[in-house]
Amino acid sequence: MSQFADECQLNARGGDGGAGCVSFRREAHVAKGGPDGGDGGSGGGVWLVADHNAASLIAFKDHPHRRAGNGRHGQGKRRHGASGDDTLVRVPVGTVVKSQDGEVLTDLAADGVRWLAAAGGQGGMGNARFSTHQNRAPAFAEQGEEGEQRWLGLELKLLADVALVGFPNAGKSTLISRISAARPKIADYPFTTLEPNLGVVRTDDDFEMVVADIPGLIAGASEGRGLGHRFLRHTERARALVVMVDLASVEEIPPVEQQRVLLEELGAYRPELLERPRILVASKADAGHLEPPPGALCISGVTGLGLPELIRAMAGAVRAARSDQDRGLDAGSSGDVVVHRPAPAGFRVERADDGAYVVVGRAAERTVALSDLSAPGAWDFARRRLQKLGVDRALARAGIKSGDTARIGALEFEYHDDDEYFGEEPTS
Structure with missing residues (x-):
């Protein structure tokens, strides 16, 4: 079973x-004690928290x-109910x-960032609050x-310094297994990798960078072919790209054509990806018979040919990108995007299918x-507050007539437009 x-x-x-x-x-000795009912506690919220220790959304x-948690009910002697516990839902950074x-x-996009998913x-x-x-x-x-209750969609975009991009079976998994401790599944057939793999690469001077093995792309990936959108989104946050062409392509696709298709798909998906630092690599140099594109670094994941040079090139690109980030120029970083959700203010009047006028608003x-609208003074209190909010005027503007049905929440x-406020005390 997949764990990603x-x-x-x-x-x-x-x-x-x-x-x-x-x-x-x-x-004792208090003939007519006043109201002393306490308030109920507020319910807890569901918070999403970005956690660098979470690696996948498999738990959902x-x-x-x-x-x-729910809030506790109020009690007598003005004892207020306790608030419900918040639920912290930990998700991977980049969700x-x-x-x-x-x-x-x-x-x-950053470790520790929180967002309120459901208030x-x-x-x-x-009743002590309503004494007048x-x-x-x-x-x-x-x-x-x-x-509040709602369904949300969660999508993970991996945070990596370098993304390995290439056709299926181009040797990306072999490469990441040679330059890091990652151990992806490796086989000699296309689409062996169906989920991205991350590996940490360390250089001789203790510089570290995270490399992502992106599942193989095909022509039309930017339009969704071959799960292209799912795979391509993991390139969005990469600081640098390694575009890998296969010198031993079973389909005999010329490496220059592979390069053209890969860059075309990256540009069609996100034009800004073509502005990232890019290293062109020709893999399987030990067994390949095709001509590498001009400027390509020839490597072999089997013999180790060219790997030290590739690691130095990747480290140089990542160092430069991190320096740009420090100066606020990093094109590969989306920054900490914060979307505020202010509580909806006011109310609105809608028409239900049965013709009733429905007042919607917190x-x-x-x-x-x-608790009991039939209690003495309860309905008078409620309709005075509704009038103060302007609900009567809003209903009139919506075209309500005397005798029409109105709904507010469960009420x-x-x-009656000839009455002082909203009509007689409701029975439901």
């Missing part, structure tokens, strides 16, 4: 907020669900998070808010999320 996965789906759900408490002070393949529509939400619901307020001069003993509290929905009521 570079794309998966994640279902993140924040914890639900705890409910506010309805309670009244009850003590069969278990895509991650949920945070890109997308919505179900394919929109990029964030790029976790927890707010806790409800206890007009209603000194409110018998209602606020329900906790449900946590503030309006929380206003009617009371459904009949609208």
Whole structure:
């Protein structure tokens, strides 16, 4: 079974907020204690955290669900409920998070970067919060808010200093096994490598660089042929490219033509890849019979021919690219992309299929999320807050008429435009 996965789906759900408490002070020698219900705790959030110790998304393949802890309910004597625990979901550095529509939400390109995948619901307020001069003993509290839940797409783009790019069976896996401690699967048939391999290469002066063996590309890879998009995306963050042509091609494809196709596919996928430092290598020099392209470094992964020269060339390109990064000029680094998700403000009015007018918005929905709207003063309190938010005016602009049905959250009521606010106390 493969222990590597570079794309998966994640279902993140924040914890639900705890409910506010309805309670009244009850003590000896206190004839009429006031309300003392505590607030509910907020639910925990689901956070994605880039971790250099995570190497793959395999953990999400069969278990895509991650949920945070719920907030505790409030209690009497103004005891507030504890907040739910956050859930930290560790993903590899280089993980890109997308919505179900394919929109990029964030790029976790540096170790330790965090992103909120699903927010927890707010806790409800206890009845002590609703005490006013007009209603000194409110018998209602606020329900906790449900946590956010959504599906996300995760894609991993490997972080490597050098990417080895070539046709299938060009000798990339043999090369990385010779210059690093990586031990990829090696065989004499195409597409032996179906997942990228990383190897750390150390030079004599203790310089280190990470080299990625990218699965073989074919003509049309930039259009998705041969899993081209999945393979090509691992080249995006590389500081330098080693373009490898095969001098012993079974298909007898001239190395110059191999070079042309590979560069064409890289440019079609991401034009900026052609601006990266590039080293042209002709592999299998010990057994090849084809003519290498001009300027190519001839190597053999079997005999070791040309490998010291190749390592020096790669190290030089990586050193230069890292120096450019220090000066803010590194084309191979995407930087730390942070996408902010501010909480949606306000509300909107939509029409449901059955003709009802639906008010959608956090503030309006929380206003009617009371424990008991039939309690004395509860509906009056709710509709005063709705009027203050401007919900009545928004419904009028949307064309609602007296007798029409309106919905806010789980609440459904009949609208009356001749009434002071929204109509009579709802029954549902």
